[in-house]
Amino acid sequence: MTTDNTEKISQDAINLVIARLKTIPSNAKLSIGGEKETLSIENLIEEVKKQSEIGKKVVESQMFFLRSLQDLPLAPTN
Amino acid sequence: MSILITRPLHDAVTHYLYHWSESLVEKAKSKKLSVIDLQKEKASRKLVESYLEKQHPDTVIFNGHGDDVCVTGQDEEVLIEAGKNSYLLKDKVVYMRACDSGKVLGPKSVEEGAEAFIGYKELFRFWTDGESIHKPLKDEYAKPFFETSNQVALSLIKGKSAKESHDDSLKVYTKVISDLLTSKSSNSFVVADLIWNMYNQVCLEKQEI
Numbered sequence: 001m002t003t004d005n006t007e008k009i010s011q012d013a014i015n016l017v018i019a020r021l022k023t024i025p026s027n028a029k030l031s032i033g034g035e036k037e038t039l040s041i042e043n044l045i046e047e048v049k050k051q052s053e054i055g056k057k058v059v060e061s062q063m064f065f066l067r068s069l070q071d072l073p074l075a076p077t078n
Numbered sequence: 079m080s081i082l083i084t085r086p087l088h089d090a091v092t093h094y095l096y097h098w099s100e101s102l103v104e105k106a107k108s109k110k111l112s113v114i115d116l117q118k119e120k121a122s123r124k125l126v127e128s129y130l131e132k133q134h135p136d137t138v139i140f141n142g143h144g145d146d147v148c149v150t151g152q153d154e155e156v157l158i159e160a161g162k163n164s165y166l167l168k169d170k171v172v173y174m175r176a177c178d179s180g181k182v183l184g185p186k187s188v189e190e191g192a193e194a195f196i197g198y199k200e201l202f203r204f205w206t207d208g209e210s211i212h213k214p215l216k217d218e219y220a221k222p223f224f225e226t227s228n229q230v231a232l233s234l235i236k237g238k239s240a241k242e243s244h245d246d247s248l249k250v251y252t253k254v255i256s257d258l259l260t261s262k263s264s265n266s267f268v269v270a271d272l273i274w275n276m277y278n279q280v281c282l283e284k285q286e287i
Contacts, residue, residue, distance in 0.1 A: 024267045026221055027208045030089045033177050033201040034143055038090050038208070057201060064277075065270035072255065072273070 010060050014048060017062045021045050032057060079237065080112035082135040086121040086142050086152040094206065095141040095175065097214045098224035102139065102231045109235055121151030126158070130166040134163050137171045144176030147183055160186040167192040171240050173230050177201045180280040188222075188282045194240030196230050200278040203271040218265050222258065222272055226251045244281035251276040 021044055028078070029038035032054060039047070047055035083103060087096040096117065105111045114129050116122075121142070129135065140149045140157065146158040158164055160183040168191030174184070177199035187195050204223035210216050229250045233243035255273060258266045 020270075025207075025264060028267070029204065029206050029208045030203060030271070031094070032203045034145065035091070038206055040208070061203070061274040062270050065273050068273060068277070072252075072259075 008055060009051060013059055013063055015053070016066075017048055017059045018045055020062055021048070021058075030058075079137070080114070080133065080135040081137045081235065082114040082116065082126075082133070083139040083231075084121040084151055084157065085204075086150070087118045088153050090206075090211065092142060093211065094204065094214045094217075094220055094224070094282065096138065098220070098228060099141050099231075100138075102228060102235065105232060106235045108179050110210040111235065116151070119152050121155075121157070123151065123155055123163075123210055125157075126151065126167075127163060127166060130170075135170065138167065139231050139234075140172070140174045140176055140179075142176050144174065144179045144183070145183040146178045147186075149174055149176045149179055149183065153216050158187075159184065160196050164192075165190045167195075169193055171234060172196070173234060173243075174198075175202060175227055180278070180282070184280065184282050189283055191284075193279075193284055195281075195282045196240055196244050197280060198275065198278050200274065202227075202275055202278075204275075205265075205268045205271065205275055218263075221256065221270055222254045222265070222268055223275065226254055226272065227275065240281055240283060244279065247279065248276060 021041055024041055026041055029040050031038045044058055048058055085096045086092045087100050103113055103115050114135060114176055116125055143150045148156045149158050151157040164187045167187045172195045172198040180199035184195040184197045205219040207219045209219050226247060230243050231238045231245040233246040258269050
C-alpha cells in the first residue's frame with residue numbers, strides 16, 4: 001500500500017489531489033503523523049506541490065481512496 | 079481485569095487524543111475495572127515502567143505520538159521503545175493509538191511475549207474543524223476518527239479478545255464510511271483518511287509472530 005518515498009508522483013496525481021483538497025471546507029485541518037500542530041488546506045496544498053514527505057503521504061492516501069472505492073466493504077444502506 | 083491508559087496533553091494532536099479518551103476511562107470505571115489513568119505529566123516513562131512492572135495491568139492503551147519503534151507520552155518523552163523496554167508489555171493486550179506503531183514496535187512486543195497488539199502500520203490521521211479546540215468532542219470532522227478507533231478500546235474494556243475488538247472497530251469503520259459516502263454532510267471529505275486508518279489498523283497476536 002505504501003509508496004516508496006523516493007518514487008516520483010505523477011503530475012496528474014498531484015493535480016487531482018490538489019483539486020480534491022480545494023473542495024474541502026476551508027476551516028478543516030489535518031492532523032498527520034508526528035506533526036504537533038494540524039495542517040490547513042493551504043498548508044496541505046503547498047506540501048503536495050513541493051512533494052514533501054507530508055505531501056507525498058497526502059497524495060498516497062487520496063489516491064488509495066480513489067483506487068479502493070470499488071472494493072470498499074460498505075454496510076448495507078437502509 | 080485491570081487497564082492502564084496513557085493520555086498526554088501538550089499539543090493540538092494530544093489535546094484531541096486526551097479528550098476523546100476520557101470516555102474510555104469512564105467506561106472502564108463503570109465496568110468496575112481497576113483503572114490506571116496516566117494523564118498529562120503522569121504519562122511519563124518512569125511511571126509507565128513502574129506500573130507495568132508492579133501492577134501488571136491486563137490491557138494497556140497508549141495515546142500519543144509515535145514512530146516505527148516507539149510511542150511517546152507527555153512532552154514527547156519516549157514511553158516504550160522496541161527492544162529497550164518493550165518486554166514490559168509481556169502477557170498484555172496492547173492498543174497503541176500512535177503513528178506507525180504496528181511496523182516494528184508491535185511485532186517486537188508480540189515477539190517478546192505481548193498477548194496481542196493493535197496499532198497502525200502507517201500514520202494515524204484525523205481532521206479537525208479548526209474551531210473546536212476547546213470542545214473537541216463536538217468536532218464533527220474529528221468524530222468519525224475517534225468513534226472508530228475508540229471502539230477497539232471499548233471492546234477490550236468489555237472483555238472481548240484483541241481480534242474481536244479489532245473486528246468490532248472495523249465494523250464501525252464500515253458503517254461510518256458507508257454513512258458518510260451516502261450523505262450530504264459537510265464532513266464526508268474525511269472518508270479518504272478514515273479508509274487509510276482502517277486499512278492500516280493491524281491486530282497482531284502471539285501465535286502469528
